[in-house]
Amino acid sequence: MSLDFDVFVVDPKPIPSTVPGFEDAVGPATWPPSTSTLISDDDGALLVDCLATEREGRKLAAWVKSHDREPGYVYITHPHADHFLGLPEILAAFPEARPVALAESIPAMEEQISPGYMQVWGGFFPGQLTSRPVAPAPLAGTTVPVGGSAATLIPVGTTDTGHSSVVHVPGLSLVVSGDAVYNQTHMWLRRSTPDSRASWARALDAVAALEADTLIAGHRNPRAADDDARRQIGECRRYLADFEAALERSSAPAELIDRMTTAYPGLANPYTLWVAAYDLFGTGT
């Protein structure tokens, strides 16, 4: 069996800014750069997450086809629709593939594709989203086949949303982290609380305990040096701690933004930081 993996990457994409002053200070608002990972062996494949827009879904499907492996399953790591609105395009190309997620995460995924939420997502990506979104089906248990092999799903609780999970493939010393770990990209902390940030830190401990060498983050800076798991987990731990301290010392969004931007000048998607800052001080978005 030749177990292997490959990563499909999409660059940051423009979205309408809802944060005062962002475009003047930084430039166009963007959605973070995102990834989808194909894990395969000689007998088949598992696709992990499948992006947001119809165009991305189509390009991802063509990329999967180029690997000459049929994905038996598509696993969705967490209930954020930008990681599974591409599903109809994947299922159109691979009708046999079964979209699945941890049973506990399904209600939140169904909520994400309700008409109200789809209107919100459509505001980010006008005219670019499927009109027939699909939620995955609940998985019995915590493993999913990869051809003749298997991947283990690790529930990690609340990270940037509830019911998050990561995919562990011990044979590749690989973790596919969804949003539990970010690679050189501002972490989504809008609507976060001290409790949710503490939970995210515990999730990082749970991922670290897997002792994988390679980690593919759901949001990866195109300029990130590598996919080293320990570096990324360490950087995310530090980001959360620094954010907590900077939030404590700040009394307005601009102060928090300044502190974090000074500490993290090179991270992808500063818009994520601005959205969190204005939200947490109750002054916008």
Ligand SMILES: [Zn+2]
């Ligand atoms: Zn995400």
